[in-house]
Amino acid sequence: xxxxxxxxxxxxxxxxxxxxxxxxxxxxxxxxxxxxxxxxxxxxxxxxxxxxxxxxxxxxxxxxxxxxxxxxxxxxxxxxxxxxxxxxxxxxxxxxxxxxxxxxxxxxxxxxxxxxxxxxxxxxxxxxxxxxxxxxxxxxxxxxxxxxxxxxxxxxxxxxxxxxxxxxxxxxxxxxxxxxxxxxxxxxxxxxxxxxxxxxxxxxxxxxxxxxxxxxxxxxxxxxxxxxxxxxxxxxxxxxxxxxxxxxxxxxxxxxxxxxxxxxxxxxxxxxxxxxxxxxxxxxxxxxxxxxxxxxxxxxxxxxxxxxxxxxxxxxxxxxxxxxxxxxxxxxxxxxxxxxxxxxxxxxxxxxxxxxxxxxxxxxxxxxxxxxxxxxxxxxxxxxxxxxxxxxxxxxxxxxxxxxxxxxxxxxxxxxxxxxxxxxxxxxxxxxxxxxxxxxxxxxxxxxxxxxxxxxxxxxxxxxxxxxxxxxxxxxxxxxxxxxxxxxxxxxxxxxxxxxxxxxxxxxxxxxxxxxxxxxxxxxxxxxxxxxxxxxxxxxxxxxxxxxxxxxxxxxxxxxxxxxxxxxxxx
Numbered sequence: 260x261x262x263x264x265x266x267x268x269x270x271x272x273x274x275x276x277x278x279x280x281x282x283x284x285x286x287x288x289x290x291x292x293x294x295x296x297x298x299x300x301x302x303x304x305x306x307x308x309x310x311x312x313x314x315x316x317x318x319x320x321x322x323x324x325x326x327x328x329x330x331x332x333x334x335x336x337x338x339x340x341x342x343x344x345x346x347x348x349x350x351x352x353x354x355x356x357x358x359x360x361x362x363x364x365x366x367x368x369x370x371x372x373x374x375x376x377x378x379x380x381x382x383x384x385x386x387x388x389x390x391x392x393x394x395x396x397x398x399x400x401x402x403x404x405x406x407x408x409x410x411x412x413x414x415x416x417x418x419x420x421x422x423x424x425x426x427x428x429x430x431x432x433x434x435x436x437x438x439x440x441x442x443x444x445x446x447x448x449x450x451x452x453x454x455x456x457x458x459x460x461x462x463x464x465x466x467x468x469x470x471x472x473x474x475x476x477x478x479x480x481x482x483x484x485x486x487x488x489x490x491x492x493x494x495x496x497x498x499x500x501x502x503x504x505x506x507x508x509x510x511x512x513x514x515x516x517x518x519x520x521x522x523x524x525x526x527x528x529x530x531x532x533x534x535x536x537x538x539x540x541x542x543x544x545x546x547x548x549x550x551x552x553x554x555x556x557x558x559x560x561x562x563x564x565x566x567x568x569x570x571x572x573x574x575x576x577x578x579x580x581x582x583x584x585x586x587x588x589x590x591x592x593x594x595x596x597x598x599x600x601x602x603x604x605x606x607x608x609x610x611x612x613x614x615x616x617x618x619x620x621x622x623x624x625x626x627x628x629x630x631x632x633x634x635x636x637x638x639x640x641x642x643x644x645x646x647x648x649x650x651x652x653x654x655x656x657x658x659x660x661x662x663x664x665x666x667x668x669x670x671x672x673x674x675x676x677x678x679x680x681x682x683x684x685x686x687x688x689x690x691x692x693x694x695x696x697x698x699x700x701x702x703x704x705x706x707x708x709x710x711x712x713x714x715x716x717x718x719x720x721x722x723x724x725x726x727x728x729x730x731x732x733x734x735x736x737x738x739x740x741x742x743x744x745x746x747x748x749x750x751x752x753x754x755x756x757x758x759x760x761x762x763x764x765x766x767x768x769x770x771x772x773x774x775x776x777x778x779x780x781x782x783x784x785x786x787x788x789x790x791x792x793x794x795x796x797x798x799x800x801x802x803x804x805x806x807x808x809x810x811x812x813x814x815x816x817x818x819x820x821x822x823x824x825x826x827x828x829x830x
Contacts, residue, residue: 301596302604307478315627319356321369334569342565343558348587382574384531390567398559411661430456453500463629487626512576692727694740729768753823
């Protein structure tokens with residue numbers, strides 16, 4: 260179900276937010292008597308979906324269930340104190356859990372002491388890498404994540420989550436490491452599907468969907484999981500193939516860090532780099548989208564520091580890598596959260612309720628799978644994908660490449676391919692711009708494309724618009740298309756270049772322009788430039804060629820045309 264964007268009731272204050280240094284003062288920023296109830300409820304709602312999600316993610320990570328709760332509490336509190344975005348939720352995440360679980364499982368058995376040590380070290384190393392990106396103010400890298408890439412990425416993550424959870428929802432063993440291998444393994448086990456497992460999984464999804472339609476602030480995830488657990492216990496569904504979470508041992512944080520062997524360090528560093536790339540990408544997307552949705556200024560660098568610090572703390576406490584969650588962040592926003600208070604409430608209440616985690620052993624795994632199915636569905640922005648399709652088939656193709664790349668090639672490789680494709684498409688477009696002949700609309704001083712009604716050329720003057728920056732990749736196109744237009748209008752005695760779309764001129768572009776001016780000057784044709792910005796004006800007035808420096812620079816196309824027209828009439 261699509262929900263309208265909920266905007267922050269106060270105006271944007273980018274300077275104030277970027278100057279905020281974090282800490283407890285920043286934690287309570289924006290909380291008042293009027294909204295403390297709403298913010299508290301948002302925190303409870305966040306926790307209601309976080310508990311079953313974190314328990315389910317622990318299965319993906321191959322760690323004891325309670326470690327996920329420690330990771331959530333530690334990461335949430337750390338980001339609340341250090342991060343910038345008030346509603347971003349950080350904790351165990353189903354996107355990165357399979358990545359490090361598969362990589363580290365080659366070194367140690369899942370859940371073993373060595374495995375837990377390796378994932379804790381991975382969390383610290385990944386956190387240092389992500390934090391360094393923020394401290395070095397490299398958040399600009401997120402600018403390469405266009406809207407099509409972001410939406411394709413999130414849809415791809417949704418597919419991965421669903422495929423990982425299908426065996427639990429169907430009550431089969433599953434198998435395989437890649438998405439294709441898992442689907443193949445599931446297909447071979449369809450005859451072993453447990454009807455009760457499937458019913459509980461689908462029922463959980465239905466309860467959450469209906470609850471969201473009624474009121475997104477209701478803790479329907481918790482209601483669904485509690486209901487499924489009660490049903491499983493009363494009907495003894497474990498006898499019918501419905502797996503349960505199993506024993507949940509409540510413990511305290513454990514120091515697991517130690518020096519690794521050379522081979523272990525190699526695997527941990529490579530895994531940490533991979534995870535850091537995914538964390539940076541997903542955190543940037545989560546932070547940027549949520550900031551826009553609640554109407555605040557983003558500070559990606561500080562958010563990277565916050566997520567990096569959360570990983571370091573999680574590792575020091577003996578847990579595993581954490582990430583910003585698009586789904587939990589969306590839940591917080593829909594529940595009315597606009598400050599950091601919901602995160603604080605969720606972490607504190609989770610800490611208070613942690614002794615009760617031992618009673619979670621009867622939770623049916625299909626119910627947790629259903630929770631993750633619902634979360635995966637919230638990541639697919641169908642309305643946005645339809646809008647991209649209507650706007651640009653090429654950019655929709657980029658979204659599809661992002662989706663398929665993440666699913667088929669893996670998160671980090673798929674995202675890199677999508678970014679590379681997007682940059683390639685943009686470069687190709689800028690290298691193949693259009694040169695449009697302009698004319699004056701009858702009875703006005705407005706200059707528009709000549710193919711429009713009531714737009715007429717001015718005798719002996721060719722006015723053109725080049726709709727890109729003139730640089731090395733398109734300078735040949737500029738020369739060729741201008742030559743073709745001059746051949747089409749052989750009586751031209753003055754050329755006016757509308758430079759409104761030119762942000763800059765590189766050396767090659769300026770050189771080609773210089774050659775064109777020289778060639779046209781030899782034929783008695785003058786050249787003027789209209790609507791050039793300050794950077795282009797500076798480059799033209801400081802050019803080496805005197806004829807380029809002498810070109811008339813006009814504030815409007817009409818002024819340049821009139822001056823050229825009068826000049827050639829001898830006025």
